[in-house]
Amino acid sequence: MRKINVGLIGFGNVGSGVVRILQEKKGLLKAKIGIEVNIKKICDKDIISKRNVSVDKDILTKNAKDILGDPQIDIVIELIGGIHPAKEYIIEALNRGKSIITANKALLAQEGKELFAIAKDRGKNIYFEASVGAGIPIIKSLREGLVANRFNGVYGIINGTSNFILSQMSDNNCTFADALRQARLKGFAEKDPTLDIGGIDSAHKLILLVYLCFGKLIEVDDIFIEGIPRIALSDVNYAKELGLEIKLLAIAKKQKDELDVRVHPTLIPKNHLLASVGGIFNAIYISTDLAGNLLFYGPGAGQLSAASAVVSDLVDLVRDMKAGLFRSSLNVVPDKSISKLKKIDEIESRYYIRFMAVDKPGVLAKISGILAKFGISIASVTQKERRRAQVVPIVMILHESKEKSLRQALSLINRLDIIKENAVAIRMEEV
Amino acid sequence: MRKINVGLIGFGNVGSGVVRILQEKKGLLKAKIGIEVNIKKICDKDIISKRNVSVDKDILTKNAKDILGDPQIDIVIELIGGIHPAKEYIIEALNRGKSIITANKALLAQEGKELFAIAKDRGKNIYFEASVGAGIPIIKSLREGLVANRFNGVYGIINGTSNFILSQMSDNNCTFADALRQARLKGFAEKDPTLDIGGIDSAHKLILLVYLCFGKLIEVDDIFIEGIPRIALSDVNYAKELGLEIKLLAIAKKQKDELDVRVHPTLIPKNHLLASVGGIFNAIYISTDLAGNLLFYGPGAGQLSAASAVVSDLVDLVRDMKAGLFRSSLNVVPDKSISKLKKIDEIESRYYIRFMAVDKPGVLAKISGILAKFGISIASVTQKERRRAQVVPIVMILHESKEKSLRQALSLINRLDIIKENAVAIRMEEV
Numbered sequence: 001m002r003k004i005n006v007g008l009i010g011f012g013n014v015g016s017g018v019v020r021i022l023q024e025k026k027g028l029l030k031a032k033i034g035i036e037v038n039i040k041k042i043c044d045k046d047i048i049s050k051r052n053v054s055v056d057k058d059i060l061t062k063n064a065k066d067i068l069g070d071p072q073i074d075i076v077i078e079l080i081g082g083i084h085p086a087k088e089y090i091i092e093a094l095n096r097g098k099s100i101i102t103a104n105k106a107l108l109a110q111e112g113k114e115l116f117a118i119a120k121d122r123g124k125n126i127y128f129e130a131s132v133g134a135g136i137p138i139i140k141s142l143r144e145g146l147v148a149n150r151f152n153g154v155y156g157i158i159n160g161t162s163n164f165i166l167s168q169m170s171d172n173n174c175t176f177a178d179a180l181r182q183a184r185l186k187g188f189a190e191k192d193p194t195l196d197i198g199g200i201d202s203a204h205k206l207i208l209l210v211y212l213c214f215g216k217l218i219e220v221d222d223i224f225i226e227g228i229p230r231i232a233l234s235d236v237n238y239a240k241e242l243g244l245e246i247k248l249l250a251i252a253k254k255q256k257d258e259l260d261v262r263v264h265p266t267l268i269p270k271n272h273l274l275a276s277v278g279g280i281f282n283a284i285y286i287s288t289d290l291a292g293n294l295l296f297y298g299p300g301a302g303q304l305s306a307a308s309a310v311v312s313d314l315v316d317l318v319r320d321m322k323a324g325l326f327r328s329s330l331n332v333v334p335d336k337s338i339s340k341l342k343k344i345d346e347i348e349s350r351y352y353i354r355f356m357a358v359d360k361p362g363v364l365a366k367i368s369g370i371l372a373k374f375g376i377s378i379a380s381v382t383q384k385e386r387r388r389a390q391v392v393p394i395v396m397i398l399h400e401s402k403e404k405s406l407r408q409a410l411s412l413i414n415r416l417d418i419i420k421e422n423a424v425a426i427r428m429e430e431v
Numbered sequence: 432m433r434k435i436n437v438g439l440i441g442f443g444n445v446g447s448g449v450v451r452i453l454q455e456k457k458g459l460l461k462a463k464i465g466i467e468v469n470i471k472k473i474c475d476k477d478i479i480s481k482r483n484v485s486v487d488k489d490i491l492t493k494n495a496k497d498i499l500g501d502p503q504i505d506i507v508i509e510l511i512g513g514i515h516p517a518k519e520y521i522i523e524a525l526n527r528g529k530s531i532i533t534a535n536k537a538l539l540a541q542e543g544k545e546l547f548a549i550a551k552d553r554g555k556n557i558y559f560e561a562s563v564g565a566g567i568p569i570i571k572s573l574r575e576g577l578v579a580n581r582f583n584g585v586y587g588i589i590n591g592t593s594n595f596i597l598s599q600m601s602d603n604n605c606t607f608a609d610a611l612r613q614a615r616l617k618g619f620a621e622k623d624p625t626l627d628i629g630g631i632d633s634a635h636k637l638i639l640l641v642y643l644c645f646g647k648l649i650e651v652d653d654i655f656i657e658g659i660p661r662i663a664l665s666d667v668n669y670a671k672e673l674g675l676e677i678k679l680l681a682i683a684k685k686q687k688d689e690l691d692v693r694v695h696p697t698l699i700p701k702n703h704l705l706a707s708v709g710g711i712f713n714a715i716y717i718s719t720d721l722a723g724n725l726l727f728y729g730p731g732a733g734q735l736s737a738a739s740a741v742v743s744d745l746v747d748l749v750r751d752m753k754a755g756l757f758r759s760s761l762n763v764v765p766d767k768s769i770s771k772l773k774k775i776d777e778i779e780s781r782y783y784i785r786f787m788a789v790d791k792p793g794v795l796a797k798i799s800g801i802l803a804k805f806g807i808s809i810a811s812v813t814q815k816e817r818r819r820a821q822v823v824p825i826v827m828i829l830h831e832s833k834e835k836s837l838r839q840a841l842s843l844i845n846r847l848d849i850i851k852e853n854a855v856a857i858r859m860e861e862v
Binding site: 330 | 578726
């Protein structure tokens with residue numbers, strides 16, 4: 001076997017990056033693997049627009065069947081994103097004996113059960129290194145590099161857009177709206193940024209991390225998700241004064257027989273490595289039973305960064321095929337010590353709370369009285385300004401408390417007439 | 432094939448960790464790879480002392496020939512360390528058709544050329560994930576995860592002992608001697624710590640990183656090596672005042688057609704991720720052409736951490752053998768854009784310099800006059816104390832200067848009668 005034929009579906013940003021790498025690194029890759037990788041066909045609905053790479057027009061097609069139906073194509077790279085028709089293409093490719101490479105976290109998060117089952121049934125693989133952390137080899141590290149490990153927890157900054165916005169707010173003292181505007185200007189935010197800033201994209205990626213770390217394919221609905229739009233600049237600044245940084249963290253941690261999985265803005269100590277992850281960078285912090293605590297850091301997006309991951313998947317597949325057979329990748333094995341998912345109501349956490357209250361005697365007594373009634377104790381409290389009879393922020397750090405109790409307490413406090421806005425609560429994490 | 436037989440040479444700390452993982456994770460590994468891994472024999476000069484793992488006495492031997500000569504053993508794990516007889520064992524194992532796993536950085540750094548050549552000739556592999564950064568999957572990431580990338584530079588904190596000592600000095604304001612004593616007490620330093628604190632161990636590991644990043648097996652003698660024993664507590668503290676942290680960095684960076692490879696104490700900005708790597712932790716920061724700048728962080732030592740890496744190598748080998756043949760790992764391909772190694776005299780760097788000078792008028796004029804004569808310009812200068820007619824430290828930060836010029840200037844300055852100790856110079860790095 002001297003040449004492997006690949007079909008690429010999706011000739012957009014990452015797709016053209018993959019083509020560019022395969023062209024520019026042709027010699028390097030052939031020297032490393034001893035085989036030529038040939039892009040036999042490229043499918044896209046737009047085969048006219050110029051890309052930053054030039055290809056033979058004959059290999060372009062608007063019809064995916066030209067790839068799926070080509071028996072000479074062994075590997076299909078799916079980079080169109082979205083659920084349909086990506087899902088149907090992948091299923092057809094698997095059924096026709098092809099292996100899959102995809103960067104489609106939304107698809108795998110939602111339809112992974114079905115897709116992985118079909119792949120297993122067909123003895124084929126779905127590789128997805130580019131779906132989390134772009135060029136950071138996190139999937140390979142979890143699956144192969146840490147093969148003997150069991151995982152206690154994974155904590156990820158895995159949405160570059162959100163991290164860019166929070167970093168801008170923290171570093172340059174700008175509001176959420178300003179930071180989002182800058183993200184848009186720099187091309188770091190989509191026109192509709194909901195998936196990113198709302199935490200959904202992080203949840204999709206977290207599902208894949210949980211799959212590899214704990215061997216379970218959970219549903220998006222199983223994850224408590226809270227985005228960053230509620231974060232005010234004042235919260236970022238008050239947190240800083242307390243030696244804390246706010247990050248949108250994707251969290252999955254084992255607690256006895258429960259798995260606690262959630263995505264939300266999280267306060268972490270400034271001196272933790274995760275707090276230093278700025279801009280569009282991503283980082284995944286992992287707690288293992290053998291290899292200790294590890295961190296993987298790198299750009300979370302970018303044409304060539306994501307394409308680098310796609311090509312590493314491609315090389316893995318080619319190496320297997322070079323051996324004259326399709327070697328299955330390592331099986332994903334469920335962590336049997338986990339019997340259920342923890343509900344958000346049942347978690348215990350420390351909290352940062354900001355109340356907006358009228359500045360008059362007795363306010364603190366009322367608030368702390370209600371908290372006490374729910375068994376919640378206060379670690380520190382600061383009234384940030386003094387403006388008699390006006391609304392001022394009161395910032396509290398709470399000791400470890402039950403989320404359910406806190407919610408009940410806050411709903412009572414929010415109804416007090418001295419309270420002028422709903423309280424802002426941000427969970428803290430001892431990573 | 433349902434079982435793979437492994438021979439372990441070296442039943443010390445890491446070796447017994449490997450046995451423990453293979454025992455405790457037997458079910459997990461079998462579920463992941465579909466094959467049982469069996470430790471058929473263990474060789475050690477001491478087969479009597481108790482380890483934190485129990486094995487059948489029949490598999491223990493003092494004679495390595497029992498492993499090397501056993502045709503049923505396909506994989507030999509070498510964990511005795513040192514050059515001889517590890518080298519001879521590995522050669523014999525390769526000649527007898529066995530694959531090798533080793534954590535022996537000193538051996539590979541010194542004898543890698545010969546060993547890798549024999550392995551290639553025999554169509555076998557030498558895996559060495561545990562040799563750099565213990566359980567951090569850095570070798571696999573460089574080799575496979577970043578397979579399409581070319582590397583601009585690699586910057587490693589890869590000696591836990593040295594990093595522990597520097598962190599102690601920085602965090603707890605203790606002297607080098609005190610910090611070394613603590614490292615010994617905690618078991619983080621060998622009886623003779625020269626290899627660690629002298630930078631040799633970092634150089635050995637750097638050779639392996641350079642091999643994977645740039646495709647060249649350089650010699651220890653090619654590397655400028657400076658250890659940490661000259662670092663004074665005052666330097667650590669002055670650096671902190673300047674927003675800098677001192678780390679023992681292993682550096683390899685491409686500059687046009689030259690590769691600049693060195694190990695020395697290095698000043699880096701406090702807000703760089705590498706500056707936050709404390710204690711015995713390791714981190715490798717990599718600049719690539721496709722995947723951007725990446726960081727890999729984790730414990731740099733530890734029984735189970737290193738053993739975790741050995742077992743991941745083992746699983747890789749088993750997966751290959753499961754396919755019924757020994758699949759060669761990816762070839763290492765030289766970066767042809769590099770034509771030579773840069774000599775330390777030829778580097779340009781910013782420097783921190785501490786002079787110990789008599790506090791009297793004209794001192795600064797004399798020092799800066801000599802620097803100017805060699806074309807070296809001063810970015811900042813601070814006289815740390817005022818004690819008329821006594822010896823006080825003067826701390827300078829120099830703009831980018833030639834190392835050769837600096838050495839010449841310092842040797843003249845050190846001879847001035849107002850200078851009472853040889854100047855301390857620490858290189859700064861823009862990572």
